[in-house]
Amino acid sequence: MFSFSDPSMFSRRCVLVNGPVIVGAGPSGLAVAAGLRQQGVPYVILERADCIAxxxxxxxxxxLKLHLPKKFCQLPNFPFPEHYPEYPTKRQFIEYLESYARNFDINPLFNESVESAKYDEACGLWRVQTVNNNGSKVEYICQWLVVATGENAERVVPEIEGLKEFGGEVIHACDYKSGEKFRGKKVLVVGCGNSGMEVSLDLCNHDAKPSMVVRSSVHVLPREILGKSTFELAMFMLKWLPLWLVDKIMLFFAWMILGNIEKYGLKRPYLGPLELKNNHGKTPVLDLGALEKIRSRDIKIVPGIKRFLCGMVELVNGEKLEIDAVVLATGYCSNVPYWLQESEFFSKNGFPKAPFPNGWKGNDGLYAVGFTRRGLSGVSADAVKISQDIGKVWKDDLKQIKKQKVPTHRRCISTF
Incomplete structure (x- = not known):
């Protein structure tokens, strides 16, 4: 018989899950759910939105298209359709994920937002509290908790002096769909990562006039080298060469293909692109055409922002630009610290403390998937390890039950 340490749990509906609870129904959560299905392990997958991904x-x-070839982006045991292009579109990738969920019979509980999750030492189980759109609360009680909310759960909106007084439209890149509505307008794009570059390029293609803020150094690499994916080429070389040498080779090719980008205001970091990615999680930009627009001055490169004024922005070099709108391509962050009450496995920034490849498993049945900063290939690798690890314990438990001749109807069977 279980003894629960918090009487308040009886004020809400409680569900005892016969298997893990997975928080998040993006690619990470779907990959773990599929692996568990193949292991014969029941689970509950919770998603705060009304759809997968x-x-x-x-x-x-x-x-948006996938930046890497499709073979590096497919989830476990389910390749992309052969007729898909090398770099699938956003719509194609969503269709792929929907097919993935159907193939493995994955049915998340939608509109279930996790308010808190903590491990109850008294009963040795996780307690996951959720609230839905109607305000109804549920507490899920489980042996394993899989955190699959990923690296990009919440937008990052920096505090910039005068932004509220600017007066024009200000949106985050997550709300940007197309440059059509900005046709003929002067748009300031804050951020020079892959999103900032692509938004700026899209604005150009819709006859807008973008200026892109480049506050720090950035690596820009061609998407392909000698007809091969830059990422694929780097992965191949890393099998035989040290990382520092691969970085030098990649930068040599980048210089040969793209030229000297520093004369356009794009200063390269001191660390090489792979070392920077491994040590600091900063992804190099794969050029899809933005650099050509930068060379032609269709995309204007500007330094950091000092403050916003009514209808304009003042830069750190004293220059003032009249602008009509602002797109904040300032990235995303993990939301794990806001709901997971745990401090040993996850750090304050919402990422596992243990570096790759050891950041997938914590104590007391806690797991993390989608936090490797290695894209969908990292997701797939961790999802396989997690589902196999849980599956092993699950099967061992079933063997113990059979040995003890405990009737199976005494186990709590989940209805999900």
Missing amino acids: SLWQNKTYDR
């Missing part, structure tokens, strides 16, 4: 479906721009 809500970031992809609701918070990405129309022109």
Whole structure:
């Protein structure tokens, strides 16, 4: 018989889950759920939105494509359709994920937002509290908790002096769909990562006049080298060469193909692109055409922002630009610290403390997927390890039950 340490749990509906609870129904959560299904382990998958892969479906721009070849982006045991292009579109990737969920019979509980999750030492189980759109609360009680909310759960909106007084339209990149509505307008794009570059390019293609804020150094690499994916080429070389040498080779090719980008205001970091990614999680920009627009001055590169004024922005070099709108391509962050009451496995920034490849498993049945900063290939690798690890314990438990001749109807069977 279980003894629960918090009497308040009886004030809400409680569900005892016969298996893990997965928080998040993006690619990370779907990959773990599929692996558990193959292991024969029941589970509950909770999603705060009303659809799977809500970031992809609701918070990405129309022109988005996968930056890496499809073979590096497929989830476990389910390849992309052969007729898909090398770099699938946003719509194609969403269709792929929907097919993935159907194939493995994954049915998340939608509109279930996790308010808190903590491990109850008294009963040795996780307690996950949720609230739905109607305000109804549920507490799920489980042996395993899989955190699959990922690296990009919440938008990052920096505090910039005068932004509220600017007067024009200000949106985050997650709300940007197309440059059509900005046709003929002067738009300031804050951020020079992959999103900032692509938004600026899309604005150009819709006859807007973008200026892109480049406050820090950035690596820009061609998407392909000698007809091969830059990422694929780097992964191949890393099998035989040290990382520092691969970085030098990549930068040599980048210089040969793209030229000296520093004369356009794009200063390269001191660390190489792979070392910077491994040590600091900063992804290099894969050029899809923005650099050509920068060379032609269709995209204007500007330094950091000092403050916003009514209808304009003042830069750190004293220059003032009249602008009509602002797109904040300032990235995303993990939301784990806001709901997970745990401090040993996750750090304050919402990422596992243990570096890759050891950040997938914590104590007391806690797991994390989608926090490797290695894209969908990192997601797939961790999802396989997590589902196999839980599956092993699950099967061992079933063997113990059979040995003890405990009737199976005494186990709590989940209805999900």
